[in-house]
Amino acid sequence: MFENLQEKLQRAFKTLRGQAVLNEENIQEAMREMRLALLEADVNFKVVKQLIDQVQAKALGQEVMTALSPGEQVIKIVHDELVQLLGKDTARMKFASQPPTVVLMAGLQGSGKTTTSGKLANWLKNGGHRPLLVSVDVYRPAAREQLKVVAQAIKANIYEGEVTESNTATVERLAKEARREAINTGSDVLIIDTAGRLHIDDQLMEEMQSLKRLMNPQEILFVADAMTGQDAVRSADEFHKKLSLTGVVLTKMDGDARGGAALSIRQVTGQPIKFIGIGEKYDALEPFHPDRIVSRILGMGDILSLIEKAEQHVDKKKAQEVATRALSGDGFSLEDFRDQLRQVKKMGSLQSLMGMLPSIGPFSGLQKAAGNVDEKQITRVESIINSMTQHERLHHEVINGSRRKRIARGSGTTVQEVNNLLRQYAQMRKMFKQMGKGSFARRMAGMKLPGM
Amino acid sequence: MIQTLFGSLEEQPSFLERMKEAVTRTRENLAERIEDVVSIGKEIDRPTLNDLEATLISADLGTTTTHEVLEKLRDKADRKQIGNVDELKRLLKEELLAILTAANTQPVLKVEGTPEVILVVGVNGTGKTTTIGKLAQVFRSNGKTVLLCAADTFRAAAIDQLEIWGERTGTEVIKTKPGGDPSAVLYDALQSANSRHTDYVIVDTAGRLHTKTNLMAELEKMRRTAQRIIPGAPHETLLVMDATTGQNGLQQARLFTQSAGVTGIVLSKLDGTAKGGVVVAISRELGVPVRYVGVGEKPGDLLPFDPKEFVESLFA
Numbered sequence: 001m002f003e004n005l006q007e008k009l010q011r012a013f014k015t016l017r018g019q020a021v022l023n024e025e026n027i028q029e030a031m032r033e034m035r036l037a038l039l040e041a042d043v044n045f046k047v048v049k050q051l052i053d054q055v056q057a058k059a060l061g062q063e064v065m066t067a068l069s070p071g072e073q074v075i076k077i078v079h080d081e082l083v084q085l086l087g088k089d090t091a092r093m094k095f096a097s098q099p100p101t102v103v104l105m106a107g108l109q110g111s112g113k114t115t116t117s118g119k120l121a122n123w124l125k126n127g128g129h130r131p132l133l134v135s136v137d138v139y140r141p142a143a144r145e146q147l148k149v150v151a152q153a154i155k156a157n158i159y160e161g162e163v164t165e166s167n168t169a170t171v172e173r174l175a176k177e178a179r180r181e182a183i184n185t186g187s188d189v190l191i192i193d194t195a196g197r198l199h200i201d202d203q204l205m206e207e208m209q210s211l212k213r214l215m216n217p218q219e220i221l222f223v224a225d226a227m228t229g230q231d232a233v234r235s236a237d238e239f240h241k242k243l244s245l246t247g248v249v250l251t252k253m254d255g256d257a258r259g260g261a262a263l264s265i266r267q268v269t270g271q272p273i274k275f276i277g278i279g280e281k282y283d284a285l286e287p288f289h290p291d292r293i294v295s296r297i298l299g300m301g302d303i304l305s306l307i308e309k310a311e312q313h314v315d316k317k318k319a320q321e322v323a324t325r326a327l328s329g330d331g332f333s334l335e336d337f338r339d340q341l342r343q344v345k346k347m348g349s350l351q352s353l354m355g356m357l358p359s360i361g362p363f364s365g366l367q368k369a370a371g372n373v374d375e376k377q378i379t380r381v382e383s384i385i386n387s388m389t390q391h392e393r394l395h396h397e398v399i400n401g402s403r404r405k406r407i408a409r410g411s412g413t414t415v416q417e418v419n420n421l422l423r424q425y426a427q428m429r430k431m432f433k434q435m436g437k438g439s440f441a442r443r444m445a446g447m448k449l450p451g452m
Numbered sequence: 453m454i455q456t457l458f459g460s461l462e463e464q465p466s467f468l469e470r471m472k473e474a475v476t477r478t479r480e481n482l483a484e485r486i487e488d489v490v491s492i493g494k495e496i497d498r499p500t501l502n503d504l505e506a507t508l509i510s511a512d513l514g515t516t517t518t519h520e521v522l523e524k525l526r527d528k529a530d531r532k533q534i535g536n537v538d539e540l541k542r543l544l545k546e547e548l549l550a551i552l553t554a555a556n557t558q559p560v561l562k563v564e565g566t567p568e569v570i571l572v573v574g575v576n577g578t579g580k581t582t583t584i585g586k587l588a589q590v591f592r593s594n595g596k597t598v599l600l601c602a603a604d605t606f607r608a609a610a611i612d613q614l615e616i617w618g619e620r621t622g623t624e625v626i627k628t629k630p631g632g633d634p635s636a637v638l639y640d641a642l643q644s645a646n647s648r649h650t651d652y653v654i655v656d657t658a659g660r661l662h663t664k665t666n667l668m669a670e671l672e673k674m675r676r677t678a679q680r681i682i683p684g685a686p687h688e689t690l691l692v693m694d695a696t697t698g699q700n701g702l703q704q705a706r707l708f709t710q711s712a713g714v715t716g717i718v719l720s721k722l723d724g725t726a727k728g729g730v731v732v733a734i735s736r737e738l739g740v741p742v743r744y745v746g747v748g749e750k751p752g753d754l755l756p757f758d759p760k761e762f763v764e765s766l767f768a
Contacts (some may be wrong), residue, residue: 042512042698109579110579111577145608145612146610229697235725254661261698356651
């Protein structure tokens with residue numbers, strides 16, 4: 001349904017080929033497409049208008065570069081403009097000179113504050129910090145219980161405290177007690193999870209203000225849902241006016257929302273987006289890279305994040321070893337095969353990986369294809385290999401009919417599936433061997449790829 | 453600058469006043485804008501329509517729906533059939549009301565003497581559990597018997613949260629341990645509802661992004677399980693959508709309808725400043741109507757959806 005902006009622009013510029021400069025007339029259609037794309041990505045329409053005006057002013061009179069098509073050139077201008085708006089660099093977290101650093105989580109109901117608090121604690125822990133969690137959400141049923149379960153899951157410290165009444169006095173008491181606990185236990189960061197509240201709920205907003213005065217936090221993070229529409233400017237602005245936010249966390253970025261709210265929120269608060277939430281697991285929190293989300297809003301994919309993710313999860317040394325062995329002729333065993341599968345699994349779901357690719361050009365079909373991949377298949381293949389003896393894994397040729405039967409039984413699959421796997425494995429081995437000999441590389445070089 | 457568009461914020465003690473306030477704010481702003489458009493005295497040209505379009509888009513109606521609605525107005529304007537601001541407003545309202553009332557998916561009729569099963573689905577954090585608590589309250593106050601099924605076994609403390617709502621509304625909760633199989637607990641709940649002749653079973657599910665195919669397949673499995681135990685179940689599948697949701701809401705509705713067979717929408721958190729206009733786009737494209745709106749965190753804060761009132765709340 002969502003036609004890619006780049007495609008639209010290219011169409012808009014078809015008539016423009018051969019013209020030397022971008023003028024008001026010939027970029028008007030492009031600006032219209034741009035506007036629609038940004039609106040469809042939920043960028044606030046006021047922000048869109050400003051952007052379009054700025055881009056138009058910049059684009060006018062520019063000479064058409066020979067290296068880029070006019071469409072690409074306009075996209076480049078928009079891209080640069082958006083990156084500039086979002087701030088060029090990844091923002092850092094502020095720490096207090098005298099610990100504990102206090103982080104206050106704020107936001108509307110259901111934006112993901114509790115999950116994000118847990119993810120942040122996990123992220124800090126991995127960075128060598130000693131975070132302490134506390135929930136002062138005395139209003140929502142089981143909210144404090146939820147943070148407790150999260151803390152247990154990530155093995156982070158939590159201050160529980162006692163709650164007898166659901167009011168501001170209790171909220172303040174819990175926060176104070178938690179700070180004392182942080183000092184006593186030598187925790188250097190105190191993360192305060194608060195109740196979700198509407199920006200127009202004066203009573204609860206006042207509670208937030210008094211919590212701020214009391215705790216003097218280094219960071220007040222506004223947790224916002226990436227799927228938020230036009231209203232994002234309104235809530236962010238109100239929260240910022242009352243609390244002077246220091247940063248934003250954009251959650252649920254693992255969905256297919258374009259995340260235009262990021263631009264809106266940044267524009268009205270002027271505060272950097274510090275983190276994005278990209279999944280339900282507790283390590284699914286990443287520092288925010290402005291240039292990458294711009295690509296996403298414009299539908300151009302996020303190849304950098306993909307590469308980084310691969311780097312993070314793939315053990316390079318091991319991969320190198322396997323590669324050397326595989327290419328040398330006969331070294332690629334079923335055990336190596338299983339390692340590869342596990343590394344793919346570690347990187348996250350295929351779908352979320354594919355979502356990072358641009359939805360254009362050579363990748364356009366891939367995202368749809370990933371939706372059809374049965375991820376359980378990987379688990380099934382893994383369990384087939386798990387059901388083999390070590391000897392079988394290293395010497396696949398010994399796997400005869402009766403062994404196949406046993407393996408199928410052990411892994412809850414069929415002999416046919418085991419056969420399939422072995423056939424695929426044999427093909428891979430053969431391919432690696434050829435690559436090792438160089439014939440594969442030679443063939444690749446001799447081949448003419450379409451569109452290149 | 454954005455502030456002037458939405459008007460300024462005042463003290464609002466009660467929800468009703470808040471709603472009224474919100475409605476008035478929108479009306480004044482829209483009226484002003486339309487006045488701007490018309491009072492220039494020129495024909496409705498491209499820039500002015502673009503302005504009007506932006507106004508509808510600010511309520512999250514989306515570009516496609518907005519264009520369709522405006523296209524019709526533009527036709528009439530060209531033929532000079534629109535004389536003044538009031539008429540323009542009336543026609544806009546009519547168009548939107550027509551879209552909303554045309555959406556009329558009905559729940560499956562239950563077999564007499566068996567429980568009616570309501571499956572509640574949605575992305576994370578839209579307010580499924582809270583909505584279920586409020587729904588239970590509605591049915592209980594009508595003298596019906598209700599059983600809650602805690603099939604969100606994934607999110608931390610989701611079961612505890614539902615149990616607290618169960619206590620508040622005097623409703624029993626069928627549950628399993630965290631991490632258990634949602635279909636298994638659904639099976640148990642439906643079995644006991646059958647044997648007790650409960651009027652309603654409301655099923656809470658884990659929030660899931662519509663892009664996660666394996667989680668969406670889990671919903672399909674739950675539907676099959678329900679079907680096996682009670683004919684026609686789930687009779688109603690409610691998609692809970694946050695009123696702040698932007699254009700992604702359409703995609704949510706599309707995919708949840710595909711996997712879970714959504715028959716109605718609950719528009720939650722309408723007590724904020726967001727208008728929830730994406731439901732117009734959903735009605736238009738999928739024909740799925742809004743059944744209820746959520747307007748607060750108390751048990752009574754769930755109201756039946758009234759299309760006319762909703763449109764008024766955007767314009768009137």
